[in-house]
């Protein structure tokens with residue numbers, strides 16, 4: 072039986088508790104911390120209760136402390152830059168509406184280029200030998216960071232310090248065209264090779280398609296300009312079929328697997344990225360998601376499971392893509408950026424306070 076009541080207050084309390092329970096800032100080597108912070112902040116934002124005062128300034132200061140000297144963000148202060156931490160730190164700064172004047176744009180551009188391999192894939196850091204960790208999740212993180220760097224609406228006020236010339240005088244911040252870009256053609260080529268015969272996308276070429284990697288690949292292709300979105304585009308029909316076939320009531324990640332709330336976002340978000348969110352059978356999906364609510368707030372991966380920040384946020388994000396969004400009082404979500412449009416636009420405007 073479906074739990075008809077949306078436990079809004081309990082969810083807000085759950086995310087707040089998780090934020091406060093994060094390990095202390097002295098904790099070393101905790102790359103997950105910034106990711107958990109992103110899930111909690113994003114959950115509070117979708118619920119419309121993200122505080123814009125008090126603790127906000129402390130979180131912003133902490134996020135900037137993760138910016139590596141050479142560009143990009145790490146999981147903990149003084150660690151090396153890491154692509155997933157860079158993506159979640161930028162998104163968290165957007166959720167907090169932090170001015171981006173401290174963003175080392177030239178360093179970030181250099182970091183992204185250094186992470187890219189000749190086959191177009193991206194490594195999580197510049198220090199990993201071989202390409203076994205290069206997968207479509209890293210392509211997505213790189214695509215978001217690149218889109219922030221190349222935002223058309225960025226003004227000089229939000230552009231941050233420009234590179235210094237040989238005399239040590241700060242030059243005018245580089246325009247979009249002057250920022251060295253990654254190899255976009257190769258990045259798209261790698262993603263295309265991850266498409267399987269079934270139509271979904273795998274983490275790397277030759278592996279099995281999965282819901283999460285299909286979301287990352289379609290959203291990254293959208294950001295890199297490598298996706299033709301049209302109801303009739305033959306190139307997305309097999310992907311569309313694979314995604315819609317993952318719906319049981321909620322969604323499974325692969326054929327033969329059980330439903331899990333995170334796949335309602337990964338598969339539903341991929342369909343929304345293809346402008347085909349209407350193909351989700353909304354009532355059973357919404358019921359499954361609401362049934363996975365925990366009495367103490369948050370969501371488990373399925374009904375009766377213990378909640379965690381990852382599934383709690385992705386369940387809310389999935390609900391934000393359903394027709395029930397208004398009724399539940401959730402903010403709108405841009406499926407490609409995995410952020411509300413106002414936070415996405417914050418990044419695209421350069422985080423300019425006057426924007």
Ligand SMILES: [Zn+2]
Nearest residue numbers: 331333334372
């Ligand atoms: Zn899951």
